[in-house]
Structures are given as C-alpha cells and as structure tokens.
Amino acid sequence: MTFLPDAAGVVVIGAGAAGSAAAAHLSAAGVDVLLLERSAESDPRPGAAALTPAAVRELAVLGLPESDTSGWHRTTGVRFVAGTTGGMRLALAWPDAQGRATHGLTVARSVLDDTLASYAVRSGARLHRATEVTGLTRDAAGRVTGVTTEDGATVTADVVVDASGVQTVSHPGKKSGGPVAVSADFESPRHGDDHVETWLRLTAGDGAGLPGHGWIVGRGDGRVTVGVGALADDTTATTDACAGVLRRWLTALPANWELTETTMTGPVAGSRLATTGPSGRSERRYNDGLLAVGDCASVAHPVTGQGVAAALTSARLAAVVVARALAHPAGAARDAELTAYDDVLDGALGRHRTLGRAAAQILDRPLVTRLATTYALPRQPLMKLALGALTTPTPAAVETCVTPSTMGRVTRAADPGTERGVDQR
Numbered sequence: 266m267t268f269l270p271d272a273a274g275v276v277v278i279g280a281g282a283a284g285s286a287a288a289a290h291l292s293a294a295g296v297d298v299l300l301l302e303r304s305a306e307s308d309p310r311p312g313a314a315a316l317t318p319a320a321v322r323e324l325a326v327l328g329l330p331e332s333d334t335s336g337w338h339r340t341t342g343v344r345f346v347a348g349t350t351g352g353m354r355l356a357l358a359w360p361d362a363q364g365r366a367t368h369g370l371t372v373a374r375s376v377l378d379d380t381l382a383s384y385a386v387r388s389g390a391r392l393h394r395a396t397e398v399t400g401l402t403r404d405a406a407g408r409v410t411g412v413t414t415e416d417g418a419t420v421t422a423d424v425v426v427d428a429s430g431v432q433t434v435s436h437p438g439k440k441s442g443g444p445v446a447v448s449a450d451f452e453s454p455r456h457g458d459d460h461v462e463t464w465l466r467l468t469a470g471d472g473a474g475l476p477g478h479g480w481i482v483g484r485g486d487g488r489v490t491v492g493v494g495a496l497a498d499d500t501t502a503t504t505d506a507c508a509g510v511l512r513r514w515l516t517a518l519p520a521n522w523e524l525t526e527t528t529m530t531g532p533v534a535g536s537r538l539a540t541t542g543p544s545g546r547s548e549r550r551y552n553d554g555l556l557a558v559g560d561c562a563s564v565a566h567p568v569t570g571q572g573v574a575a576a577l578t579s580a581r582l583a584a585v586v587v588a589r590a591l592a593h594p595a596g597a598a599r600d601a602e603l604t605a606y607d608d609v610l611d612g613a614l615g616r617h618r619t620l621g622r623a624a625a626q627i628l629d630r631p632l633v634t635r636l637a638t639t640y641a642l643p644r645q646p647l648m649k650l651a652l653g654a655l656t657t658p659t660p661a662a663v664e665t666c667v668t669p670s671t672m673g674r675v676t677r678a679a680d681p682g683t684e685r686g687v688d689q690r
C-alpha cells in the first residue's frame with residue numbers, strides 16, 4: 266500500500282478513459298499528476314465499448330502503443346437495420362474525416378479502462394486506486410485548491426481535473442440530463458462480426474413497436490454486447506424501463522445471433538448518457554481551478570450516446586490548456602489560459618454537439634424515424650453522409666489536435682476508400 270501524497274501539480278479525479286488520457290497527456294508533458302480512482306483493481310466493469318475511428322485516432326495521438334490494442338476486436342463499419350424482419354439493411358464502411366474507409370475497435374470496458382490507466386502510470390502519473398474523492402477544497406476566494414478523500418485525507422493541487430463521469434464529484438447529488446442506455450453481454454456465434462449493428466427501430470417478438478434504438482457489437486472473444494438507448498433527453502426514463510425494452514427486443518432478433526436469457530453472461534446494466542449536463546448546472550467546463558472532462562463535461566454524442574471519442578478529445582484539450590497554464594506562475598496569466606478551455610472545447614466539439622442535439626430531437630419522433638428508415642436508409646449516399654456526420658470529428662477537432670507533449674499536428678493515415686451495400690447478415 267502506498268500513502269497518498271499531500272500535494273500534486275494536478276489531481277485527476279477518476280481513472281476512466283477521460284481521466285487516464287488526461288493524466289497520460291499531462292505526465293508526458295512533464296506535469297506532476299496524481300490520478301485518484303475509487304474502484305479497486307478487481308472491480309469488474311461489464312459491457313464492451315465500440316470505439317469509433319475518432320476514438321481510435323485519439324488513442325494514436327495519445328501515443329498508446331499499437332501492441333496495447335492488438336488484441337482488441339477490429340470493426341470495419343456499421344450495419345444499419347430498419348428494424349423489421351426482412352426489412353432494409355445497409356452496411357457502410359467507417360469513414361474518416363475525409364470520407365476514406367478506416368477502422369474502429371471494440372473492447373471490454375474494463376480492458377479499455379485498465380489499458381489507459383496503466384499507460385498513464387507508464388507515462389509518469391501516480392495512480393491511487395480504492396481512493397474515493399468526496400469533496401473539493403477551496404480558498405477564501407472560492408478557487409479550488411485540492412480534493413478530500415473518503416479517508417479524510419486532503420491533497421492540494423495547482424489544478425484539479427474532474428473526470429468522475431456522469432455522477433460528477435463537483436456537482437454531488439445532481440444527475441446528467443441525458444437519455445438512459447443499458448447493455449448486456451451474451452455468448453454468440455457471431456462474436457467476430459466486424460460491423461457494429463445499429464437498429465434504428467425496435468420491435469418485440471410479437472411485432473409491437475418499442476421505444477429507442479439498439480446496437481449489437483461483436484467483441485471477438487466469444488461474446489457480443491447488446492445495448493438499447495433512448496434518443497430523447499427524457500429525464501423520466503429509467504435503466505429498468507430500458508432493460509425491459511432490451512429484453513423484449515431480444516425476442517425479435519434473428520436466431521443466428523443466439524441472444525437469449527440463457528446465453529446472457531451478466532446483468533443488464535446502464536446509466537444516463539452524458540449528452541447534456543445536470544439540470545441547472547452551468548454549461549461551463551472550467552470554473553475556479555477545476556476543469557471537467559469526458560462524461561463529467563457532458564460531451565457524449567447527442568444522437569449515438571458514444572462518449573469515448575469525445576472523452577479522449579476533451580482530455581487532450583484539457584491537458585493542452587493545463588500544460589500551458591502551468592507554464593505561468595499562479596495568478597492572472599495562468600487563469601487566463603485555464604479560462605480558454607471552454608472556448609477550445611466548444612471549437613472542437615461544439616458544432617458536432619449542436620447539430621447532434623437538433624438531430625436527436627427530430628429523430629425522437631416516431632413518424633420521423635419511420636420516414637427515415639423508409640426513405641433515407643435505401644439511399645446509400647445520404648446514409649454515408651449521416652454516418653460521417655455522426656462519427657467523424659469536426660475539422661476543428663482534427664486541426665487543433667496539438668498534444669501538450671509535442672504540440673505537433675496529427676498526420677492522417679491515408680486509407681483507400683471502400684464501399685459497402687446491402688448486407689443481409
């Protein structure tokens with residue numbers, strides 16, 4: 266057991282994707298980072314995360330060696346399913362920011378978290394597990410000066426990065442206003458499927474319509490992860506209701522997936538998606554010495570709910586801002602750098618979030634979904650545009666991709682484009 270230090274340059278709360286990425290970026294830039302994670306090493310996290318090409322690109326920018334991800338399952342595209350038996354199915358290659366084919370990855374969430382946390386440590390961060398942050402310390406002017414832990418310890422820091430997820434430490438008791446999503450793992454002969462299957466409309470086995478949208482993700486390890494999410498920012502939706510939809514949807518899925526209660530290998534679990542902040546919470550991601558990243562900053566995609574790519578992008582941008590700020594002594598110049606974080610984040614993710622929110626509100630209407638699946642799905646160019654808009658980063662996110670350690674620009678890999686078409690798998 267190692268003792269908690271009483272001071273650090275930066276304290277990062279939470280070693281999920283966002284926290285570990287921020288810690289790794291900052292450590293690589295020579296910043297003294299303390300990463301505090303409440304879960305113990307042995308705490309499992311069910312489910313798999315489908316990483317979009319944008320997330321894969323962020324892992325490369327982070328400098329994560331390819332050997333760390335070599336066992337992860339590679340996906341080459343998305344298969345849209347209209348949702349009715351025998352209905353329209355369209356497979357599209359994952360596009361990169363230039364529309365060329367690229368790849369995504371699928372990985373168990375606990376493997377993703379462990380890989381990034383261990384990379385943060387290799388980069389120089391000090392990680393303390395089983396250490397729950399219970400509050401923030403502030404000076405007389407209200408500026409955050411550090412954190413307190415459940416053991417009663419206090420750690421002071423020049424800057425605190427909150428990466429504690431949807432139930433953020435900095436706004437205790439407040440919940441994300443985003444929609445709910447749940448997922449469950451199953452043994453399936455189709456675990457090697459290289460497409461993320463996205464169901465735009467859900468039905469039960471008896472043909473009854475169900476709310477929300479669904480996805481099936483092959484993991485390449487004998488299992489698939491099946492998920493259901495609501496589209497609307499419905500604060501009344503619960504994970505139990507969503508789990509009920511998932512169970513009813515299972516009865517309508519093609520038999521070749523073999524997705525039944527018997528092949529289910531764990532519980533149906535989920536939470537709110539971090540697509541909007543807690544009601545009443547300021548949309549600012551920097552306040553008084555405290556920066557929010559990842560789900561804590563509510564940056565998940567408003568339509569798809571995918572949050573890992575945006576979590577990694579926000580972590581990188583926060584690290585750039587903090588590294589620049591710490592080059593100044595405490596005072597106005599440092600604060601001016603930190604205050605820029607909101608603008609930097611908005612520049613990179615703002616348009617994607619605004620468009621996504623508008624699309625989410627439109628798509629939430631059953632009539633619109635029916636029209637979209639009837640008229641848009643058969644039009645491959647239109648769906649390619651939609652997939653690009655939903656999954657590729659905005660030019661600003663790509664172009665401003667300096668990292669704190671290199672301040673260099675990312676080189677885009679040139680992949681030849683490929684087309685897909687109707688896919689009846």
Ligand SMILES: Cc1cc2nc3c(=O)[nH]c(=O)nc-3n(C[C@H](O)[C@H](O)[C@H](O)COP(=O)(O)OP(=O)(O)OC[C@H]3O[C@@H](n4cnc5c(N)ncnc54)[C@H](O)[C@@H]3O)c2cc1C
Binds near residue numbers: 431
């Ligand atoms: C059912 C479901 C399926 C999803 N599927 C996908 C997907 O396929 N692809 C995708 O891109 N996104 C997916 N998402 C969204 C994605 O999981 C999140 O956006 C992503 O995990 C955000 O990462 P994060 O690091 O910000 O937060 P988290 O992953 O939640 O990490 C927060 C960390 O902080 C720790 N922590 C919390 N409180 C404290 C505290 N007080 N003290 C210390 N540590 C603390 C937690 O233990 C955790 O390790 C899904 C979400 C749900 C609900």
